[in-house]
Amino acid sequence: MALTHFHNGAIWLGASNEPADSLLVREGVIVAVGAADVDRLLGSSSSEHSPASSKECPIDSIDLEGGFLMPSFGDGHAHPIFGGLEAEGPQVRSCVSVAEIVAEVQRFAEANPDIEWVTGASYDGSLVEGGLFDARWLDEAVSDRPVVLRAWDYHTVWCNSRALELAGITAGTPQPELGEIPRRGDGSPLGTLREWGAVDLVDAVRPPLDEAMRLRALERAADYYLERGVTWVQDAWVEPADVETYIAASTQGRLRLRFNLALYADPRRFTEQLPSMVEARRRVEELADPLLSAKTVKFFADGVVENETGSLLEPYCSSLHNHGLRVWEGETLAEAVRAVDAAGFQVHIHAIGDAAVRQALDAVESAITTNGPRDRRPVIAHAQLVASEDLARFAELGIIANMQPLWAQLDDLMTVLTVPRLGEDRAREQYRMRSILDDGGRLAFGSDWPCTSGTPVEGLAIGTSRQNDEGEPADGWTPEEIVDIDRALDAYSTAVAHQAFADDSSAVWGEIRPGASADLIRFDRDPRELTPRELAVTAVRTTYLGGTAVHSSI
Known part of the structure; x- marks a missing residue:
């Protein structure tokens, strides 16, 4: 029976506990924490050295070399298939001007003459005033084939004229339900489409993505996450085709970390969706794959501030x-x-603005009142703007605030698009993470990758400083909402595991305690002792899933 012994470092046991100095894992499960318990289990009388191997019970002794071991990260809100697909089209993510985007689209189109639709993601919406991009700019790169690019927010697309033509979007097209078609002065469509009702007009005529491409994207996302120490991801926008991709990945043995699916609820066809959601959950549960679940339904209460x-x-x-x-x-x-x-799903609601957050809070309260008590762990994602009188309701209703710490900074997105729309006073009330914690609420972190970086240490650096890449402001933006490093680490690990019901399952993870799965990450340095700038660039040395090293930078 193989054993793994971690020693000679700080083994983090959570925000309210002192670190341990030794950890023993047997067949992927933690069996002892602390030198005394480890030595007792191994029948050793000394705690001054690591146990020696024996033929009867081989021991893999891992010297942490003064480093840091903690539960692996979870991402409580992300879009892994979207993220993996970004590598399949023109690489516009790093472009810093419209001209660069157009040049990259042209390069890609010329290199791939047989691709019927040129699709890619995700461009920076702050490059143009108001986030309004013109189809004619893309026409300069490609005019004979449709081009569709997603913005970083994934609520907006930019099309060329050919794509608009195929979608039947003209000056006479009425504004769609749940969407917007910005127009030029003469009434013709500009080329930017906002929200589902408008984006769906293009998606309806685009050919579906090849399943092999989708599976590659999911595997690419796994590589991305494991390198960053993430072993559980909440896919927060799952359509029927995505369910098929996950099921195929599971049956082919191609899942390499834990995923939970949040099935997307569309207000235009929700009644017909619910039976399909129940059936999708049944099919996933039938797989009995410990790496895959479908416990959640995703609602959008609103859009995003950046496009109003x-x-x-x-x-x-x-x-x-x-x-x-x-x-x-x-x-x-x-x-x-x-x-x-009532159907037993966990509720996960995207709510950005304070009116949307209040509507989400009211909806959860209605479910509690109507359906009675149970362990439901509802989630409100983003909670960018919360009215002061609503803050305490997170704790009162048992709602998890899943927030994106990377967003709590004065970057270009904030200063160019967000603050002008909200005004200075209201803008200072965004991302009230510390307030929710201090009111007794639960805070879990997510990235919303690929909308923004899925690297947890980057989010931790911002959440614990409220400073941008230039270290500004010196005391942090809205410094009263800074979260201390221990509670931030908890929000990206144990709190996400709670969101995932991992502490109430047959395979507990997200904690370092006997009986829990050894889902762990190792750093060479203690993140609690690093400056924000150092923390943002520190690398995960090893990621363990069930005691097995699934990523190593050694």
Whole structure:
């Protein structure tokens, strides 16, 4: 029976506990924590040295060399297939101007003459005022084939004229339900499409992605995450085709970390969706794959502030009447949440603006009142703007705030697109992570990758400093919302495991304690002792899933 002994380093046991100095793993499960218990289990009388190997019980002795061992990271809100697909098209992510994007699209199209539709992601929406990109700019690169690029927010696309033509989007096309078609002065479509109702017009005529490409994307996402110490991911936007990809990956043995699927609820066809969601969950459960579950339903309550579709209690600064987009009108969100809650699903609601957050809180409260008590662990994702009177409701209702710490900084996205739309006073009330914790609420972290980086240490660096890459402001932006490093580490590990129900399952993970799966990460340096700039670039040395090293930088 193989044993693995970790020693000579700080073994982090959570925000409220002192680190241990020794850890023993047997067949992927933690069996002892602390030198005394490790030595007792091995029948040793000394704790001053690591146990020696024997033929009867070989021991893999891992010297941490003064480093740091902790539960592996989880990503409580991300889009792994989207992320993996970004490598399949023109590489526009790093482009810093429209000209660079156009040149890259042209390069890709010329190198791939047989591709019917040129698709890619994700461009920086702050490069153009208002995030409004013109189809004619892409026409300069490709005019005979459709081109569709997703913006970084994944709520917006930029098309060339050929794509608009094939989608039937003209000056006479009415504004769609749950979407917007920005127009030129003469009424013709500009080339930017916002939110699902508009984007769906193009998606309806695009050929489906090849399944082999989708499986490659999922494996590429696994490589990305394991390198960064992430062993569980909440896929927070799962369509029927994605379910098939995950099931295929499972049956082919191609899943290499844990995934939970959040099945997307569309207000335009929710009634017909719910039976399909129940069936998708049944099919996933039938696989009995410990790396795959489908416990969750994803709702969008609104869009995003950057294109003025985030739903606000008070109007945007640009208009006395524009409060943003409310995806579910009237009581429909509460009705749908009650239905999926009654079906035993976990609720996961995207809510950016303070009006959307309040609507989400009300919907969860309605489900609790109607369906009665149970361990439901509802999630409100992003919670970018929360009214002060609503902060305590997260704790009162047992709602997990899944927030993206990387967003809590004065970067170009914030200063160019967000602050002008919210105004200075309201902008300072964003990402109130510390307030939710101090009110007794639960805070779990996610990345929203590929919208932004899926590297947890980068998010930790921002969440614990509220400073941008230039180290500004010196005391941090809204410094009262800074989260200390121990609670930040917890939010990216144990708290995400709680969101995943991992502490209430047959295969516990996300904690370092006897009986838990040895899902661990090793750093060469203690992240609690690093400056934010150092933390942002520190690499995960080894990632373990069930005690097996699934990534190593050694």
